[in-house]
Amino acid sequence: MAKMMGPRFKMCRSLGLNVVGHPKAMDRATNTTSRDSKKLSDYGTQLLEKQRLRAYYGVLEKQFAKYVHKAFKAGSNPGPIFLSALETRFDNMVYRMGFARSIRQARQMVNHGHFLINGKKVDRPSYAIKVGDVISLKEKSQDLQIFKDNMELSTDYPYLNVDRDKLQGTLIRMPERDELPIEINEQLIIEYYSR
Known part of the structure; x- marks a missing residue:
């Protein structure tokens, strides 16, 4: 299975944005190392924004393009x-x-197969979660300390209902754009794929 590999902090510095969520990712960043510090053309700005979003979700180019093209077919506001x-x-x-952190x-x-969706084992990271789907830990995995430690550090999102005692969560509705904690201008990505 293909996945994005390579030095994460170096990628963050070159994109000029902490796309991995690690608190120390941008410690060594200077104004001269990131691409957005240089004067970019319209195309360069659109490309940079696309690369930032791809890196944030850890999605490869071909799969990312499928998400965008499917959104173009779905409605008038694909962003x-x-x-x-x-x-x-x-x-x-x-x-x-x-x-997870x-x-x-x-x-x-x-x-590694630690999770169930509606009681069934699913081990495909790209699986599309639907409204009402319940994500829970397998019984064998519930004793692992890493999950309990991570749950204590978690933050709440309005489109999710998380039961920390039962170690499960439910997608109660589709997320709104302003609820997503990402610093991305999706309009630039739409323009990039509209060329």
Whole structure:
């Protein structure tokens, strides 16, 4: 299975944005190392924004393009549509519910088969979570300390209902654009794919 590899902090510095969520990711960043510090053309700005969003969700180019093209077919305002599709990926939902400290860690946990969706084992990080789906830990995995530690550090999101005692969470509605904790201008990405 293909996934984004390579030095995470170096990627954050070159993109000029902390896309991995680690508190020390931008410590060594200077104004001269990031791409957004240089004067960019319109195309360069759009490309940079696309690369930032791809890096944030850990999605490769081909899969990312599929999300965008599906959003173009779905409606007149594709920006929020493809953002909510990325946000409701299985690995991202595991991260948002607090089971993992990063999307990369959540992806690994999903691959290792620690989670159930509506009582059935799913180990595909790109699985699209639907409204009402319940994500829970397998019985064998509930004793692992890492999940309990991560849950204590988690934050709440209005579109999720997380039961920390039962170690499970539910997507209660699709996320609104202003609820997503990402610093991205999706209009630039739409313009990039509209060329």
